[in-house]
Protein backbone atom coordinates (compact mmCIF):
# COMPACT_ATOMS: atom_id res chain seq x y z
CA UNK A 613 0.00 0.00 0.00
CA UNK A 614 2.72 2.39 0.87
CA UNK A 615 4.35 1.85 -2.45
CA UNK A 616 1.06 2.44 -4.15
CA UNK A 617 0.43 5.60 -2.18
CA UNK A 618 3.83 6.89 -3.07
CA UNK A 619 3.18 6.06 -6.67
CA UNK A 620 -0.12 7.91 -6.62
CA UNK A 621 1.40 10.89 -4.88
CA UNK A 622 4.19 10.78 -7.38
CA UNK A 623 1.67 10.87 -10.18
CA UNK A 624 -0.33 13.79 -8.85
CA UNK A 625 2.35 15.64 -6.88
CA UNK A 626 4.99 16.71 -9.38
CA UNK A 627 7.34 17.90 -6.63
CA UNK A 628 7.34 14.57 -4.69
CA UNK A 629 9.20 12.29 -7.06
CA UNK A 630 12.45 13.97 -6.40
CA UNK A 631 11.88 13.92 -2.60
CA UNK A 632 10.62 10.39 -2.40
CA UNK A 633 13.48 9.05 -4.32
CA UNK A 634 15.92 10.13 -1.64
CA UNK A 635 13.78 9.10 1.32
CA UNK A 636 13.16 5.69 2.80
CA UNK A 637 9.85 3.99 1.95
CA UNK A 638 8.65 4.17 5.55
CA UNK A 639 9.33 7.81 6.17
CA UNK A 640 8.06 8.95 2.85
CA UNK A 641 4.35 9.09 3.55
CA UNK A 642 4.79 11.15 6.73
CA UNK A 643 7.01 13.74 5.18
CA UNK A 644 5.08 13.74 1.98
CA UNK A 645 1.88 14.41 3.95
CA UNK A 646 3.39 17.47 5.54
CA UNK A 647 4.05 18.72 2.12
CA UNK A 648 0.60 17.62 1.00
CA UNK A 649 -1.08 19.94 3.50
CA UNK A 650 0.09 22.90 1.59
CA UNK A 651 -1.02 21.38 -1.63
CA UNK A 652 -4.62 21.85 -2.69
CA UNK A 653 -4.53 18.89 -5.06
CA UNK A 654 -3.19 16.21 -2.73
CA UNK A 655 -6.26 15.74 -0.47
CA UNK A 656 -8.38 15.01 -3.51
CA UNK A 657 -6.25 12.11 -4.74
CA UNK A 658 -3.72 10.97 -2.14
CA UNK A 659 -5.79 10.92 1.01
CA UNK A 660 -5.04 7.23 1.39
CA UNK A 661 -1.42 7.27 2.44
CA UNK A 662 -0.90 10.88 3.35
CA UNK A 663 -3.83 11.40 5.68
CA UNK A 664 -3.58 8.20 7.62
CA UNK A 665 -0.51 9.00 9.56
CA UNK A 666 -1.12 12.71 9.74
CA UNK A 667 -4.61 12.46 11.05
CA UNK A 668 -3.38 10.68 14.11
CA UNK A 669 -1.73 13.91 15.26
CA UNK A 670 -4.42 16.43 14.37
CA UNK A 671 -8.14 16.19 15.09
CA UNK A 672 -9.08 18.22 12.07
CA UNK A 673 -8.21 15.33 9.83
CA UNK A 674 -11.12 13.34 11.12
CA UNK A 675 -13.42 15.31 8.89
CA UNK A 676 -11.29 14.23 5.97
CA UNK A 677 -11.49 10.68 7.29
CA UNK A 678 -15.22 10.68 7.16
CA UNK A 679 -15.24 11.95 3.66
CA UNK A 680 -12.61 9.51 2.50
CA UNK A 681 -13.52 6.50 4.61
CA UNK A 682 -15.73 5.24 1.85
CA UNK A 683 -12.61 4.63 -0.18
CA UNK A 684 -9.68 4.27 2.17
CA UNK A 685 -11.04 2.79 5.36
CA UNK A 686 -9.27 -0.45 4.67
CA UNK A 687 -5.87 0.87 5.60
CA UNK A 688 -6.90 3.41 8.24
CA UNK A 689 -8.69 1.34 10.84
CA UNK A 690 -5.77 -1.00 11.24
CA UNK A 691 -3.49 1.51 12.96
CA UNK A 692 -6.26 3.82 14.23
CA UNK A 693 -8.35 1.21 16.04
CA UNK A 694 -5.84 0.09 18.65
CA UNK A 695 -4.82 3.67 19.29
CA UNK A 696 -8.22 5.32 19.13
CA UNK A 697 -10.30 2.80 21.00
CA UNK A 698 -10.00 4.44 24.37
CA UNK A 699 -9.24 8.16 23.89
CA UNK A 700 -11.29 9.47 20.98
CA UNK A 701 -14.50 7.70 21.72
CA UNK A 702 -16.84 10.53 20.63
CA UNK A 703 -14.89 11.25 17.44
CA UNK A 704 -14.44 7.61 16.85
CA UNK A 705 -18.14 7.07 17.11
CA UNK A 706 -18.67 8.84 13.84
CA UNK A 707 -16.69 6.46 11.64
CA UNK A 708 -18.66 3.28 12.37
CA UNK A 709 -21.64 4.14 10.16
CA UNK A 710 -19.50 4.93 7.12
CA UNK A 711 -17.48 1.75 7.63
CA UNK A 712 -19.21 -0.70 5.37
CA UNK A 713 -15.87 -2.18 4.46
CA UNK A 714 -15.18 -5.67 5.66
CA UNK A 715 -11.70 -5.04 7.07
CA UNK A 716 -12.83 -2.22 9.33
CA UNK A 717 -15.57 -4.32 10.83
CA UNK A 718 -13.46 -7.37 11.33
CA UNK A 719 -10.91 -5.69 13.57
CA UNK A 720 -13.29 -4.00 16.03
CA UNK A 721 -15.44 -7.07 16.13
CA UNK A 722 -12.52 -9.28 16.87
CA UNK A 723 -11.25 -6.88 19.50
CA UNK A 724 -14.67 -6.28 21.02
CA UNK A 725 -16.14 -9.71 20.72
CA UNK A 726 -13.65 -11.61 22.87
CA UNK A 727 -14.33 -9.69 26.08
CA UNK A 728 -18.12 -9.96 26.03
CA UNK A 729 -18.30 -13.68 25.36
CA UNK A 730 -15.61 -14.35 27.90
CA UNK A 731 -17.33 -12.20 30.49
CA UNK A 732 -20.73 -13.57 29.72
CA UNK A 733 -19.42 -17.07 29.73
CA UNK A 734 -17.75 -16.51 33.06
CA UNK A 735 -20.85 -14.89 34.43
CA UNK A 736 -23.06 -17.58 33.10
CA UNK A 737 -20.84 -20.32 34.42
CA UNK A 738 -21.05 -19.00 37.97
CA UNK A 739 -24.86 -18.99 38.22
CA UNK A 740 -25.14 -22.27 36.45
CA UNK A 741 -22.73 -23.77 38.91
CA UNK A 742 -24.56 -22.20 41.80
CA UNK A 743 -27.87 -23.38 40.47
CA UNK A 744 -26.51 -26.82 39.95
CA UNK A 745 -25.23 -26.79 43.49
CA UNK A 746 -28.41 -25.39 44.97
CA UNK A 747 -30.85 -28.14 44.01
CA UNK A 748 -29.42 -30.70 46.43
CA UNK A 749 -29.86 -28.50 49.51
CA UNK A 750 -33.23 -27.30 48.30
CA UNK A 751 -34.39 -30.86 48.00
CA UNK A 752 -33.12 -31.60 51.44
CA UNK A 753 -34.84 -28.55 52.82
CA UNK A 754 -38.03 -29.39 51.00
CA UNK A 755 -37.92 -32.78 52.56
CA UNK A 756 -37.26 -31.40 55.99
CA UNK A 757 -40.13 -28.92 55.99
CA UNK A 758 -42.90 -31.43 55.38
CA UNK A 759 -41.41 -33.74 57.95
CA UNK A 760 -41.70 -31.13 60.67
CA UNK A 761 -45.13 -30.18 59.42
CA UNK A 762 -46.25 -33.73 59.12
CA UNK A 763 -45.18 -34.35 62.69
CA UNK A 764 -47.09 -31.37 64.01
CA UNK A 765 -50.57 -32.60 63.13
CA UNK A 766 -49.77 -36.06 64.40
CA UNK A 767 -48.86 -34.61 67.77
CA UNK A 768 -51.88 -32.35 67.68
CA UNK A 769 -54.11 -35.32 67.12
CA UNK A 770 -52.64 -36.91 70.20
CA UNK A 771 -53.39 -34.00 72.51
CA UNK A 772 -55.52 -31.21 71.19
CA UNK A 773 -55.76 -29.52 74.53
CA UNK A 774 -52.06 -28.82 74.63
CA UNK A 775 -51.92 -27.31 71.12
CA UNK A 776 -55.18 -25.42 71.11
CA UNK A 777 -53.92 -22.50 73.21
CA UNK A 778 -51.08 -21.94 70.75
CA UNK A 779 -53.39 -21.81 67.75
CA UNK A 780 -55.75 -19.15 69.10
CA UNK A 781 -55.30 -16.15 71.37
CA UNK A 782 -55.77 -16.98 75.01
CA UNK A 783 -58.60 -15.39 76.94
CA UNK A 784 -57.61 -16.78 80.27
CA UNK A 785 -57.87 -14.49 83.25
CA UNK A 786 -55.77 -14.18 86.34
CA UNK A 787 -57.47 -16.17 89.04
CA UNK A 788 -57.51 -14.98 92.60
CA UNK A 789 -55.27 -16.77 95.07
CA UNK A 790 -56.77 -20.01 96.29
CA UNK A 791 -58.81 -20.46 93.06
CA UNK A 792 -56.53 -22.61 90.98
CA UNK A 793 -57.75 -25.84 89.36
CA UNK A 794 -56.14 -27.77 92.21
CA UNK A 795 -57.99 -25.64 94.72
CA UNK A 796 -61.22 -26.41 92.91
CA UNK A 797 -60.45 -30.10 92.94
CA UNK A 798 -59.78 -29.91 96.66
CA UNK A 799 -63.04 -28.04 97.25
CA UNK A 800 -65.13 -30.52 95.33
CA UNK A 801 -63.72 -33.43 97.30
CA UNK A 802 -64.02 -31.68 100.62
CA UNK A 803 -67.00 -29.31 100.53
CA UNK A 804 -67.58 -27.22 103.68
CA UNK A 805 -71.23 -28.30 103.74
CA UNK A 806 -73.18 -31.02 101.88
CA UNK A 807 -75.23 -28.44 100.00
CA UNK A 808 -72.49 -25.91 99.44
CA UNK A 809 -71.81 -26.89 95.82
CA UNK A 810 -75.39 -27.55 94.77
CA UNK A 811 -76.82 -24.48 96.43
CA UNK A 812 -78.43 -23.53 99.69
CA UNK A 813 -81.97 -23.55 98.31
CA UNK A 814 -81.69 -27.01 96.83
CA UNK A 815 -82.56 -30.22 98.67
CA UNK A 816 -79.98 -32.97 98.97
CA UNK A 817 -81.74 -34.98 96.27
CA UNK A 818 -81.69 -34.21 92.56
CA UNK A 819 -84.66 -32.23 91.35
CA UNK A 820 -86.67 -31.74 88.19
CA UNK A 821 -85.87 -28.34 86.79
CA UNK A 822 -88.39 -26.65 84.53
CA UNK A 823 -87.23 -23.85 82.23
CA UNK A 824 -88.80 -21.28 84.48
CA UNK A 825 -86.71 -22.46 87.42
CA UNK A 826 -83.63 -22.45 85.23
CA UNK A 827 -84.25 -18.92 84.05
CA UNK A 828 -84.73 -17.74 87.59
CA UNK A 829 -81.23 -18.98 88.52
CA UNK A 830 -79.35 -16.59 86.29
CA UNK A 831 -76.71 -15.59 88.86
CA UNK A 832 -78.16 -12.13 89.46
CA UNK A 833 -79.59 -10.51 92.56
CA UNK A 834 -77.94 -13.02 94.86
CA UNK A 835 -79.29 -16.02 93.04
CA UNK A 836 -77.22 -18.95 91.98
CA UNK A 837 -76.24 -19.39 88.35
CA UNK A 838 -77.40 -22.59 86.76
CA UNK A 839 -76.20 -24.09 83.57
CA UNK A 840 -77.37 -26.97 81.41
CA UNK A 841 -75.18 -29.60 79.79
CA UNK A 842 -76.68 -32.61 78.05
CA UNK A 843 -80.00 -32.16 79.86
CA UNK A 844 -78.42 -31.90 83.29
CA UNK A 845 -78.57 -28.77 85.39
CA UNK A 846 -75.46 -27.69 87.30
CA UNK A 847 -74.91 -24.97 89.79
CA UNK A 848 -72.14 -22.78 88.39
CA UNK A 849 -71.98 -20.34 91.28
CA UNK A 850 -69.27 -22.05 93.37
CA UNK A 851 -67.12 -22.48 90.21
CA UNK A 852 -67.35 -18.85 89.08
CA UNK A 853 -64.11 -17.63 90.61
CA UNK A 854 -62.33 -20.84 89.61
CA UNK A 855 -63.19 -20.49 85.95
CA UNK A 856 -60.02 -19.79 83.93
CA UNK A 857 -62.10 -17.91 81.36
CA UNK A 858 -63.44 -15.53 83.95
CA UNK A 859 -66.78 -14.98 85.62
CA UNK A 860 -68.17 -13.00 82.72
CA UNK A 861 -67.70 -15.82 80.23
CA UNK A 862 -69.32 -18.31 82.51
CA UNK A 863 -72.24 -15.98 83.13
CA UNK A 864 -73.08 -15.83 79.44
CA UNK A 865 -74.84 -19.18 79.65
CA UNK A 866 -76.27 -18.82 83.09
CA UNK A 867 -80.02 -19.44 83.39
CA UNK A 868 -80.36 -20.33 79.68
CA UNK A 869 -81.29 -23.60 78.13
CA UNK A 870 -79.01 -24.00 75.10
CA UNK A 871 -76.60 -21.06 75.17
CA UNK A 872 -74.33 -22.38 77.92
CA UNK A 873 -73.67 -25.69 76.25
CA UNK A 874 -73.17 -24.11 72.82
CA UNK A 875 -70.67 -21.58 74.14
CA UNK A 876 -68.91 -24.23 76.16
CA UNK A 877 -68.46 -26.41 73.09
CA UNK A 878 -67.27 -23.48 71.00
CA UNK A 879 -64.53 -22.53 73.44
CA UNK A 880 -63.32 -25.78 74.95
CA UNK A 881 -65.16 -28.91 73.89
CA UNK A 882 -62.32 -30.95 75.32
CA UNK A 883 -63.14 -29.86 78.87
CA UNK A 884 -65.05 -32.41 80.91
CA UNK A 885 -67.96 -30.50 82.32
CA UNK A 886 -69.29 -33.55 84.10
CA UNK A 887 -66.06 -34.38 85.88
CA UNK A 888 -65.37 -30.83 86.99
CA UNK A 889 -68.87 -29.96 88.11
CA UNK A 890 -70.13 -33.39 89.11
CA UNK A 891 -70.66 -32.29 92.72
CA UNK A 892 -72.57 -29.25 91.48
CA UNK A 893 -75.30 -31.27 89.80
CA UNK A 894 -78.72 -29.96 90.75
CA UNK A 895 -81.04 -32.10 88.68
CA UNK A 896 -82.36 -32.66 85.17
CA UNK A 897 -84.02 -30.26 82.80
CA UNK A 898 -87.67 -31.11 82.17
CA UNK A 899 -90.47 -29.45 80.34
CA UNK A 900 -92.66 -26.98 82.14
CA UNK A 901 -95.64 -29.35 81.90
CA UNK A 902 -93.90 -32.13 83.75
CA UNK A 903 -93.54 -29.98 86.83
CA UNK A 904 -96.94 -28.30 86.79
CA UNK A 905 -99.51 -29.83 89.09
CA UNK A 906 -96.88 -30.55 91.67
CA UNK A 907 -95.89 -28.38 94.51
CA UNK A 908 -92.60 -26.71 94.02
CA UNK A 909 -89.56 -28.75 93.05
CA UNK A 910 -90.30 -32.30 93.92
CA UNK A 911 -86.77 -33.68 93.87
CA UNK A 912 -87.49 -37.08 95.16
CA UNK A 913 -89.43 -38.17 92.11
CA UNK A 914 -86.28 -38.29 90.02
CA UNK A 915 -84.77 -41.03 92.08
Ligand code: HEM
Pocket residue numbers: 777781782783784839855856857858861862863864865866871872873875876879880883884885886888889
Ligand atom coordinates in the same frame (compact mmCIF):
# COMPACT_ATOMS: atom_id res chain seq x y z
C1 HEM B 1 -71.05 -20.12 79.17
C2 HEM B 1 -70.19 -21.11 79.27
C3 HEM B 1 -68.70 -20.93 79.20
C4 HEM B 1 -67.95 -20.03 78.51
C5 HEM B 1 -68.46 -18.97 77.57
C6 HEM B 1 -66.57 -20.27 78.78
C7 HEM B 1 -65.53 -19.55 78.29
C8 HEM B 1 -64.21 -19.84 78.53
C9 HEM B 1 -63.11 -19.14 78.00
C10 HEM B 1 -63.22 -17.93 77.09
C11 HEM B 1 -62.00 -19.69 78.45
C12 HEM B 1 -60.57 -19.25 78.17
C13 HEM B 1 -60.05 -20.17 77.14
C14 HEM B 1 -58.64 -19.81 76.82
O1 HEM B 1 -58.37 -18.63 76.52
O2 HEM B 1 -57.76 -20.70 76.85
C15 HEM B 1 -62.38 -20.77 79.25
C16 HEM B 1 -61.47 -21.61 79.84
C17 HEM B 1 -61.87 -22.68 80.57
N1 HEM B 1 -63.14 -23.01 80.94
FE1 HEM B 1 -64.78 -22.17 80.29
N2 HEM B 1 -66.49 -21.31 79.66
C18 HEM B 1 -67.75 -21.72 79.92
C19 HEM B 1 -68.14 -22.73 80.76
C20 HEM B 1 -67.28 -23.53 81.40
C21 HEM B 1 -67.67 -24.58 82.32
C22 HEM B 1 -69.11 -24.92 82.67
C23 HEM B 1 -66.55 -25.16 82.73
C24 HEM B 1 -66.40 -26.30 83.65
C25 HEM B 1 -67.07 -27.41 83.47
C26 HEM B 1 -65.44 -24.49 82.10
C27 HEM B 1 -64.13 -24.81 82.28
C28 HEM B 1 -63.08 -24.15 81.68
C29 HEM B 1 -61.71 -24.56 81.81
C30 HEM B 1 -61.20 -25.79 82.53
C31 HEM B 1 -60.97 -23.65 81.10
C32 HEM B 1 -59.46 -23.65 80.92
C33 HEM B 1 -59.20 -24.28 79.56
C34 HEM B 1 -57.73 -24.35 79.27
O3 HEM B 1 -56.91 -24.38 80.18
O4 HEM B 1 -57.36 -24.35 78.07
N3 HEM B 1 -65.92 -23.48 81.33
N4 HEM B 1 -63.73 -20.86 79.29
